[in-house]
Amino acid sequence: MELVIAIFIGLLYASGVYLLLRRSIVKLILGVFVISNATNLIIFLSGGITRSGVSFIGDEAEKATLETMTDPLPQALILTAIVIGLGIAAYILALKYKYFETTGTHDLDQLSKTDQK
Amino acid sequence: MxxxxxxxxxxxxxxxxxxxxxxxxxxxxxxxxxxxxxxxxxxxxxxxxxxxxxxxxxxxxxxxxxxxxxxxxxxxxxxxxxxxxxxxxxxxxxxxxxxxxxxxxxxxxxxxxxxxxxxxxxxxxxxxxxxxxxxxxxxxxxxxxxxxxxxxxxxxxxxxxxxxxxxxxxxxxxxxxxxxxxxxxxxxxxxxxxxxxxxxxxxxxxxxxxxxxxxxxxxxxxxxxxxxxxxxxxxxxxxxxxxxxxxxxxxxxxxxxxxxxxxxxMGGTIAWKGALILTGGITMFIGAFFSLGQKDLKRILAFTTISALGTMVMLIGMNTTASIKAALIFFIVHGLYKGGLFMVAGIIDKNTGTRDITRLSGLLKSMPVTSIAGILALLSMSGLPPMLGFIGKELIYDAKVQMPELSWLVVPLGVAANMMMVAISILVFYEIFIPRKNKPAIALLHKEKELPGNFLAGPVILALIGLGLGMAPGWLNNILSNAMFYVQSQAVDVHLTLWHGFNQVLLLSIFTVAMGTVIFILRRPVGKLVGIIIPWTDQYHLPEKFNNLISNYLSFAGKHTNRIQHGYHRYYLITFFMATLLLIVYQLLSAGGEWFHPSESSPVRMHVVLVLIISAMAVLFAVFSKSRLSAIVSMGVLGYGVAVLYMFYGAVDLAITQFLAETIIMVIFVMVIFYLPDFAVLSSKKSRIRDAIIALSVGAMMTMIVLKARFINLEEPISQFFAEKSYLEGHGRNIVNVILVDFRALDTLGEITVLALAAAGVFTLLRFNPIKKKSEK
Known part of the structure; x- marks a missing residue:
């Protein structure tokens, strides 16, 4: 299963990088989204996927062992990453909207100078 | 005190x-x-x-x-x-x-x-x-x-x-x-x-x-x-x-x-003496020499300053009691007369509108006080009695004559430089102060003959101090011997007098003044000579050379900076990806070891594979889609697919967050997309193929990293700590949540800050309207 997910991540990265290298700014943003999803998956995979129990402590117990549950630490990290990703997405979309409104172009090659239009 | x-x-x-x-x-x-x-x-x-x-x-x-x-x-x-x-x-x-x-x-x-x-x-x-x-x-x-x-x-x-x-x-x-x-x-x-x-x-x-x-x-x-x-x-x-x-x-x-x-x-060594005497001597000579060819009063003074500085460096290099004493006195002398002369030059400039000595003349009549202050300073500069400058120059000659091995070099150099100083002093005196028949006196810009008294105070006071100290140099004895003690690290008794008998040094002084006068009389041929030499040295004009050096350096740096900082976003990315690719692949291959171990991996679950295949197809569709809306919808499919994957592997919190975040992003995207242009094929086929190759290599590299990472463990995982303490110390049963709000609460605070900043950024961006502002102006 790890091999399958690894190939899936590789595919996501390939698509993401290809999108990043486009000149259209909309595609660039799509690329950022794809890559951030792929990166989250890498972190998730690093915790291991051999166990798949929910990382809760049972009602009666005081502590839990990691033997049955998914590693909670990568989850916490990814959770943070997803939320920050949301913030970045909102910002980048607003920026793009304004950028297009101001410059009238979505071609990144036109953006090499600071004083546009 | x-x-x-x-x-x-x-x-x-x-x-x-x-x-x-x-x-x-x-x-x-x-x-x-x-x-x-x-x-x-x-x-x-x-x-x-x-x-x-x-x-x-x-x-x-x-x-x-x-x-x-x-x-x-x-x-x-x-x-x-x-x-x-x-x-x-x-x-x-x-x-x-x-x-x-x-x-x-x-x-x-x-x-x-x-x-x-x-x-x-x-x-x-x-x-x-x-x-x-x-x-x-x-x-x-x-x-x-x-x-x-x-x-x-x-x-x-x-x-x-x-x-x-x-x-x-x-x-x-x-x-x-x-x-x-x-x-x-x-x-x-x-x-x-x-x-x-x-x-x-x-x-x-x-x-x-x-x-x-x-x-x-x-x-x-x-x-x-x-x-x-x-x-x-x-x-x-x-x-x-x-x-x-x-x-x-x-x-x-x-x-x-x-x-x-x-x-x-560190004074007194061979290197010290040699370097300082040589440099000082050269500087002293060329300073005096170049001052003869100048017309601007301030430039004349500048070159004589260079000459004076050379004299002092040379005296310090000689490192005898007499030379240090001469250097100290000469510092005072020079400060007094040079400060005064510059101020006089400034007053003349203000009052006549020019500093050109060929145009100035007859100032003694129109500006008597300024002129007398200036003349006293000139006397000091040329080293004539009764000014302090005379004592300074006598001490310098004395030090040079006494210099055992080098007097043959330093005495003629010094005398030559001083001759030119005398000549330039007489020249300035003659040209600007003396009223002459064949040169009309220059008109003053101000009606009152002299400028306000306080304006004159500077040069007059300096000239009078120079005169007073020349008459009574004994004032300086004490302080000089104290200074000498700390410069020479030995006690020295200093006795300064204006008149110290008829001796070799006085003869040299008389000779200097006489020769200076001769140079002055021959000022036309001498001026011509200097006029020939200056253009010749101008080939090696150091200020310009220096400026060229700096500007060449700047343009060289600019050219190379432009090559690296060309402003094309995707070439930066290509550089970055290629460099990373090479370094990491090299590292991965040289690390060796196994890549994949079937017995250690978890079983393949067909329903998960199905989700992955659907997500992968969605991504590929997004990459090649020509419609904006379908590209975005397929991005949504990918996001939900990943969320489902989290769910299958027990990460409930992740799945919920991913679903929510993905939904919000989709909504914003759809809102914005309405205002954006259609996709257009902007790059050529060739560059698309190049990009595809780069992208596939990066993808392959990431797969390799993910596989390899499973076999590399640098630190012992600390997850066990959270599993044990989260209920006992954090009082929560959902370990992921306890990590976020308790163990790593500061990280969460940072995360909230990022969100707040992003919200503020979005708000500002939407209100910011540069074009409108411009048109309002």
Whole structure:
């Protein structure tokens, strides 16, 4: 299963990088989204996927062992990453909207100078 | 009294910083009122001057410093008193003088601000007891003088001159820093008082040559010695009060001061003597020689300053009792007459509108007081009695004649330079002061014959001091012998007199004056000769060479920066991806070991594989889609697919968050997309194929990293800690949540901050409307 997910991540990265290298700014943003999803998956995979129990402590117990549950630490990290990703997405979309409104172009090659239009 | 003097120096610094506040209060009286502080300091120093016993130095600790080794402690001895009195006295006069000279200039606040800070820095430099503190003040003088020289910053020439002066003196400053650190390491202390009391001298040490070279560069750059002399005439672009101050007793004499200060520690070696005598001699000669060919009064003075600095460096290099004494006296002489002459030049400039000596004439009649002050200063410059300049020159000749091995070289050089000084003095005197028949007297711009009395106070006082000290040089005996004690590290009795009998030295003086007069009489042929030589040397015009060097360097750097910083976003990315790819693949392959172990991996679950296949197809569809909306919808499919994956592997919180975040992003995207253009194929097929290859290689690299990462464990995972403590200490049963809100609560705080910033950013962006603003204007 790890091999399958690894190939899936590789595919996501390939698509993401290809999108990043486009000149259209909309595609660039799509690329950022794809890559951030792929990166989250890498972190998730690093915790291991051999166990798949929910990382809760049972009602009666005081502590839990990691033997049955998914590693909670990568989850916490990814959770943070997803939320920050949301913030970045909102910002980048607003920026793009304004950028297009101001410059009238979505071609990144036109953006090499600071004083546009 | 020592404390008072130091307090006054600190006060000068504070005053400089307060100028922007004070000037609106004091208005046109700023210069005159602020001059009171340096005068008070001068008074305090005068008191010390008469009360300081022989062979003692007073050390004042401030207990303030940046480092334990770098305390701001001050020492008051003969040497620092002589320099300090010149700096504060002439400083006060220059401030008073500026009050009138600068009356119609814009930017007076800036002028006083930097001038007073410069004064403070210079005073700190001469009184510093700590070599590191001395270095800091040294750099401060360089920086403030940069702003002073470039005062007319809207003109090209002063800007260039200022930059040149800064680059050259900053080079010296760096050298000084290294030298100071090396001396400190060799001696184990940065304090001059300890260096002196230990009798530390490292002339025989193997690092001596390096340290000496560094000090030499520092001195040569600061004191405008050949071949670094060329920044000084350029610095004449500054307003005249600045020239009068920087080039008479302060800035350029810092190098002289440093040599005298370090003489007990590293003076008197072969390298010291050879380098200083040679450079000083050359500088002395070319300075005097070039002054003959100039027409601008200020430029004449600039070149004679170079010559005087050369003389002092040479005298210090000779390192005999007589030569050090001559150097000290000559420093006073030069400060007095040069300060006065610059001020006179400024007054003439203000009053006639020109500084060209071929146009000026007959000023003795129209401006008698100014002229007499100027003539007295010229007398001092040419070394005639009864001025202090005469004593200075006699002492110099005396030192040169007594120089055992080198008198054959230094005496003719010195006499030649002095002859030219005499000639230039007579020339200036004849051209501008004497009324003549064949040259019409120049008209004055001001109706009253002389300018206000305070304007004249500077040059008149300086001329009178020069005259008074020439008549009664005995005043200086005490302080000189104290200074000599700290420069030569041996007690010396000094007796100065105006008349010291009819001897070889006096004969030399008479010969010099006679020859100077001859040069003056032959000024036309001599002027022609200089006129031939100057264009010839202009081929090697150092200021221009220097400017070319700097501009070539800049364009070279600019060209290469443009090659790297070309502004094309995707080429930056390509560079980044290629470099990462190469480095990481190399590292992965060289690491070796296994990539995949079937027995250790978890079983393949078909429903998960199905989700992955759907997500992968969605992504590929998004990449190649031509419609914006379908691309975005397929991005949503990917996001939900990943969320489902999280769910299958027990990460419930992740799945929920991913679903929510993905939904919100989709909504925003759809809202924005309405305003955006359709996708267009912007790149050529060739570059798309290139990009595809890069993208696939990066993808393959990531797969390799993910696979390899499973076999590399650098640290023991700490997840067990969270599983054990989360209920007991965090009181929560959902471990992921407890990590977020308890164990790593600060991270979450940071995350919230990021969200808040993003929200603020979005809000500002949507309100920001540059085009509308422009049209409103």
């Amino acid at each position: 020592e404390q008072l003097a130091i307090v006054l120096i600190v006060l000068i610094f504070l005053m400089g910083l307060m100028v922007p506040v004070l000037r609106p209060l004091l208005k046109n009286y700023t210069g005159r009122i602020l001059a009171l502080v340096p005068f008070a300091l001068f008074g305090a120093l005068t008191f010390l001057f008469f009360s300081l016993p022989d062979e003692t130095a007073r050390i004042v600790e401030t207990g303030f410093g940046f480092l334990p080794e770098m305390q701001f402690s001050f020492r008051i001895d003969g040497l620092s008193l002589i320099f300090g009195m010149m700096v504060s006295g002439i400083g006060g006069l220059v401030l008073g003088y500026s009050s009138f000279y600068m009356a119609k200039y814009a930017g007076k606040t800036k002028f006083y601000f930097f001038l007073i800070l410069f004064m403070g820095a210079m005073l700190g430099l001469v009184f510093a007891d700590n070599l590191l503190a001395l270095f800091i003040f040294w750099e401060l003088t360089s920086i403030t003088s940069f702003f002073l020289i470039g005062f007319d910053h809207d003109k090209d020439k002063p800007r260039q001159a200022a930059l040149q002066a800064l680059l050259i003196t900053a080079l010296g400053g760096l050298c000084l820093l290294f030298a100071v650190i090396m001396i400190g390491n060799l001696a184990g202390t940065f304090r001059l008082s300890e260096l002196y009391s230990q009798g530390f001298h490292f002339g025989a040490h193997s690092q001596y040559q390096t340290v000496f070279l560094l000090i030499f560069v520092a001195v040569a750059t600061k004191s405008a010695q050949f071949p670094f002399h060329f920044w000084l005439p350029g610095a004449m672009n500054a307003p005249t009060p600045i020239s009068a101050y920087l080039h008479s007793a302060t800035m350029v004499n810092a190098g002289i001061f440093l040599l005298l200060r370090l003489n007990p520690v």
